[in-house]
Structure formats: C-alpha cells, structure tokens
Amino acid sequence: MLQQTPVARVIPVWEQWMRRWPRPSALAAETQGEAVRAWGKLGYPRRAMRLHECAAAIADSHNDVVPSDVEILLSLPGIGAYTARAVACFAYGQRVPVVDTNVRRVIARATAADDSARTVSPADFRAAEALLPTEQETAAVFSAAVMELGATICTARNPVCGGCPIVDCAWVAAGRPAGAGPTRTQPFAGTDRQVRGLLLDVLRDASGPVERVALDIVWPRDPGQRQRALDSLLLDGLIEQTDSGLFALAGEAG
Numbered sequence: 001m002l003q004q005t006p007v008a009r010v011i012p013v014w015e016q017w018m019r020r021w022p023r024p025s026a027l028a029a030e031t032q033g034e035a036v037r038a039w040g041k042l043g044y045p046r047r048a049m050r051l052h053e054c055a056a057a058i059a060d061s062h063n064d065v066v067p068s069d070v071e072i073l074l075s076l077p078g079i080g081a082y083t084a085r086a087v088a089c090f091a092y093g094q095r096v097p098v099v100d101t102n103v104r105r106v107i108a109r110a111t112a113a114d115d116s117a118r119t120v121s122p123a124d125f126r127a128a129e130a131l132l133p134t135e136q137e138t139a140a141v142f143s144a145a146v147m148e149l150g151a152t153i154c155t156a157r158n159p160v161c162g163g164c165p166i167v168d169c170a171w172v173a174a175g176r177p178a179g180a181g182p183t184r185t186q187p188f189a190g191t192d193r194q195v196r197g198l199l200l201d202v203l204r205d206a207s208g209p210v211e212r213v214a215l216d217i218v219w220p221r222d223p224g225q226r227q228r229a230l231d232s233l234l235l236d237g238l239i240e241q242t243d244s245g246l247f248a249l250a251g252e253a254g
Contacts, residue, residue: 005042013040025059033249036238037204046236050078068092095139097128102150109171195219195229209246
C-alpha cells in the first residue's frame with residue numbers, strides 16, 4: 001500500500017484491511033474484485049490484485065505466515081526489491097539495506113553520491129548496506145531512522161538542515177547545490193488514470209454487474225479516451241465483461 005502513496009492516506013485503509021483480513025488466507029478467500037473494492041482511492045489498483053495474489057501464495061505455500069527471507073519474499077507476486085527488504089527489516093528486524101527515494105537522498109547528501117537517476121539501482125542498495133551498523137537490531141533501527149530522516153528533515157525541496165543530526169554532510173559543505181535527485185511530475189486531471197478511476201468507482205459501488213451506460217455517463221466528454229481506459233482495465237484484469245455485455249470487478253462477473 002505504501003508504494004507510491006503517502007503514509008497518511010494509507011493508514012486508514014490499512015487498518016480497515018487488518019480488521020477485515022488479519023491473515024493472508026482471509027484475504028485469499030475473497031475475490032480479487034473485493035480486494036480492488038476495498039482498495040478504495042489509494043490509486044494504482046493493480047497493487048490490490050498483486051496483494052491478493054501474494055496472500056494466496058502465502059496461504060498456500062508458507063503456512064499463512066509472511067516469509068522473513070528476502071529471496072523467498074522476492075518470489076511472491078507483487079514483491080520487488082524494496083518491499084522484500086522492507087518486510088525483512090521492519091517486520092523481522094533483519095540487517096538488510098532498505099532504499100527508497102528518501103533513503104537514497106540522505107545517503108547521497110551525506111556522502112556526495114549521485115542520486116540523479118529516476119529509479120533505485122543495485123548500487124544504491126550496496127551504498128546503504130555499507131553504512132549499516134554490524135549489529136542486527138541496531139541496523140534495523142538505523143534503516144528506519146534514515147528513512148524517517150529523509151521523509152521529515154532531509155526533504156527534497158525544503159530540508160531542515162538546522163535540525164539534522166548529520167551536521168557536516170557533504171551536500172551542505174558543497175553549498176547545498178540544487179538539482180540533486182530526479183524530479184517527478186504526475187498530472188492527474190483529464191488523464192487516462194483519472195478516467196480509469198471513475199470507471200472503477202462505478203463498479204466498486206455496484207452490488208453486481210452493470211450495463212455499459214452506467215460507465216459511459218461518468219466520462220461523456222471523450223468517448224475515445226473512455227473506451228481506451230475501459231480496454232486497459234479489461235486488459236489488466238481489474239474488470240471483466242459478462243457474456244451478456246455487462247461489466248464487473250474481477251471475479252464478480254457471475
């Protein structure tokens with residue numbers, strides 16, 4: 001849930017999911033469509049489907065317990081390099097490097113490394129691992145602290161250097177040069193993402209399959225864009241079409 005989404009938006013949805021589905025097998029027993037429905041407005045709803053697939057794999061192959069080993073975690077649906085290490089570190093206290101954009105920025109500023117790439121690379125994990133304390137429990141706390149430092153103090157646009165525990169970082173010594181790190185602009189209004197979200201909202205609120213007209217009315221301004229968004233939802237497997245031409249969330253076509 002935290003991939004590409006701020007913590008403040010995630011917390012209430014996560015709490016709802018944990019109350020409803022406290023174990024992977026509980027989520028796996030539901031349809032993928034129900035997972036998408038419960039995902040609500042978090043965005044990037046394919047993550048809900050991957051999470052449902054992951055829950056099924058954990059229930060079937062790991063005795064309903066989330067694995068602690070990074071390599072095993074990486075074999076699960078929807079689990080990438082960051083998430084696997086985050087689970088191993090924050091849930092199980094292991095000494096593994098956890099790198100997101102905040103961590104990479106802190107390390108780059110502290111060590112004069114380059115963080116201009118748009119994605120986290122294996123080199124970033126190696127740089128983080130080189131800074132980890134040797135003792136396992138301390139290393140896990142260190143990883144959490146660096147991530148929090150980047151999120152609250154060593155921010156991209158308005159760093160609070162006066163409140164930073166790294167008082168002599170290389171970035172400050174160099175005069176706080178501008179331009180470090182990638183810039184990301186993600187317009188939303190009027191995009192296919194917005195139209196996909198509007199179409200999904202109709203199906204989330206429905207108790208069963210709906211007619212095409214119920215989808216058409218939510219985005220009448222551009223039928224071509226609406227069709228493109230609908231086709232992409234079908235291609236992603238987020239929604240299904242019945243033999244009679246109705247539309248429903250995945251697993252709910254009847």
